[in-house]
Amino acid sequence: MAIVRPDGERRWIFVTATPQLDAEGRFKATFGIFYDITERKRAEEALRKSEATNRALLEAIPDLILRHSRDGVYLDFKAAKDFETLVPPGEFLGKRADEVLPAEVARKALHHIEQAIRTGDVQVFEYQLPMHGEMRDYEARVVVCGEEEALGIVRDITERKRAEEVLRESEARFRSVVESLGEGLLITDLQDTILYANSRLAEMSGYAPEEMIGRPAFELLLPPEDWEEIHRRNERRRRGISEWYEVQLKRKDGSLFWTETYGAPFRNAAGEVVGTLGATTDITERKRLEEQLRQAQKMEAVGRLAGGIAHDFNNLLQVIMGFSEFLLTRLAPGDPSRREVEEIYKAGERAASLTRQLLAFGRRQVLRPKALDLNALVSDMGRMLRRLISEDVDLVTVLRPGLGRVKADPGQIEQVIVNLAVNARDAMSEGGKLTVETENVSLDEAYVREHPDASPGLHVRLTVSDTGCGIDPEIRPHLFEPFFTTKEAGKGTGLGLATVYWIVTQSGGHISVASEPGEGSTFSIYLPRAEDPAEAAPSADATVELPRGSETLLLVEDDELVRNLVGMILRRCGYAVLEASDGQEALRVSGCHPGPVHLMVADVVMPRMNGHELAQRLTPLRPEMKVLYISGYANDADVRQDALEGDIHLLQKPFTPEVLARRVREVMDGFSKA
DSSP states (O other): OEEEOTTSOEEEEEEEEEEEEOTTSOEEEEEEEEEEOHHHHHHHHHHHHHHHHHHHHHHHOOSEEEEEETTOBEEEEEEOTTOOOSSOHHHHTTSBHHHHSOHHHHHHHHHHHHHHHHHOOOEEEEEEEEETTEEEEEEEEEEEOSSSEEEEEEEEOHHHHHHHHHHHHHHHHHHHHHHHSSSEEEEEETTOBEEEEOHHHHHHHSOOHHHHTTSBHHHHHSOGGGHHHHHHHHHHHHTTOOEEEEEEEEOTTSOEEEEEEEEEEEEOTTSOEEEEEEEEEEOHHHHHHHHHHHHHHHHHHHHHHHHHHHHHHHHHHHHHHHHHHHHHHHSOTTOTTHHHHHHHHHHHHHHHHHHHHHHHHTTOSOOOOEEEOHHHHHHHTHHHHHHHSOTTEEEEEEEOTTOOEEEEOHHHHHHHHHHHHHHHHHHOTTOEEEEEEEEEEEEOHHHHHHOTTOOSEEEEEEEEEEOSSOOOTTTGGGTTSTTOOOSOTTTOOSOHHHHHHHHHHHTTOEEEEEEOTTSOEEEEEEEEEEOSOOBOOOOTTOOOOOOOOOOEEEEEOSOHHHHHHHHHHHHHTTOEEEEESSHHHHHHHHHHOOSOOOEEEEESOOSSSOHHHHHHHHTTTOTTOEEEEEESOOOOHHHHHHHHHTSSEEEESSOOHHHHHHHHHHHHHTOOOO
């Protein structure tokens, strides 16, 4: 019973009472013994609560709990209400595992029971059992219970396994999509450590994905000069801001490549920003094409400028050089005025060369491609090249036999060689060696991948090397830009290499440069091999007697000074010359002339009616008449195309009296259309 002490504490008392009787058997007293059992009652209450708690826990556990002997005999069990077993629990008590379970499952169970009892360690294993026509998955945990017994806790994990499989399939699909994307994906944490990189990014950068995980993204993939900028962008990611931007990334070999990147915050399931995500596209090729487009637009602008001034400028040069040459024919070799006239003529030649270079890289010059033997061309230029370079520069030519032919304009290729030779000479102020080499080469796909301007196949390589000062790396990207020069003012126009580049490109070729400061330079020109038989290159030193004739010529030129000069040259060669200042006047003059007109010499660019339009109107009226166009700037598309295909005759201004006389005779006699 319970009693309450004066201090209020409740105590439990166990009482035994024994009656006391007198001699006659009558009750006279009670003998009582009081035991304080408070602690026992408390222990009993605690045990009751513990048992209730354990019972509740056991009821709540969705598992099957089995007690085994060491030899695998089932001693006891507790099964959750909904837990299904292969054999009803009551039927397997007192039996060994191998008596009620499939052999493989029983083998696992007996092994882990023995291991748990022997080592005292928890044993965990999984197995499958057929249940209602399907295989279900179970996880068993075996713990030691006493010296010779063990408890097995079995849980049905079928749904978990299915969920894991669904998750694996989902992750596999996601990874497959991510890995098949054309973009490189990079995920970093808030400290910019790489958490994930897909195979496309690995391919771009040259790293294996596992080489990147756990490494700092900045040090691994970014050049140091971009760290500050990308750090600012990542700060915006942490504030939840996404954006597109372009950035150069660093490959494993240290080379750089351009990328377009979409940067976004990387969030966890709670929506918190825990890092950054970057989707990266390699735009190196696009950048290269954009640079080519900018260069082409720049060249186009300069070409339009060159074309705009070339016509009038060449007309002026035609007059200056033509009359200078006439004066030279009249002055005796010892005449004191002869040197001054020669200087005027040389200045005109230099100005004409400058105009040709402007038209060349502006692609406004008519090309006459022929099948060329570069060995013969270089050999014929030997004397001229030696005059170009200084005496303290050795000229070495290495012309390999069996060289293939190329299809190119001989004059343009000569200009390429001259420009490169002059450039090399200027790089060797203290003397050195200039080497011109030719050889057959084959460009494979690997080379073309490294040099996108090139095309695969058989080529002829023309190499011009020097032992000069070399080229600084920061200058090399600007080598072929028009008007870019490192020479002193007045020492160079900046058109030499620009002209080389555009002549080679127009000829279907490719140029590469190898140079180191102090180690000299090598310019390698690759021209596709041609199948046509080679035509002999004209000798630079050839001289031809001024041809003459007596035919009637119609001269149409809107510039009076040029018309007077050309008319005078033709008359001195014996021709009868009819003159007109434009197309309309030419039609009138032709209509009034009763005799034949054997040749019309017409400027291409004239007001109201150009030379090509005049020829189209006049040749049906005079079918016997041949046409020779003269022009300082053949802008007419039909004239340019016909000249390129050899269907018309075109003479570029400025020209010498000898060239004009020879060209007129060739057209009249039908010797050449080239």
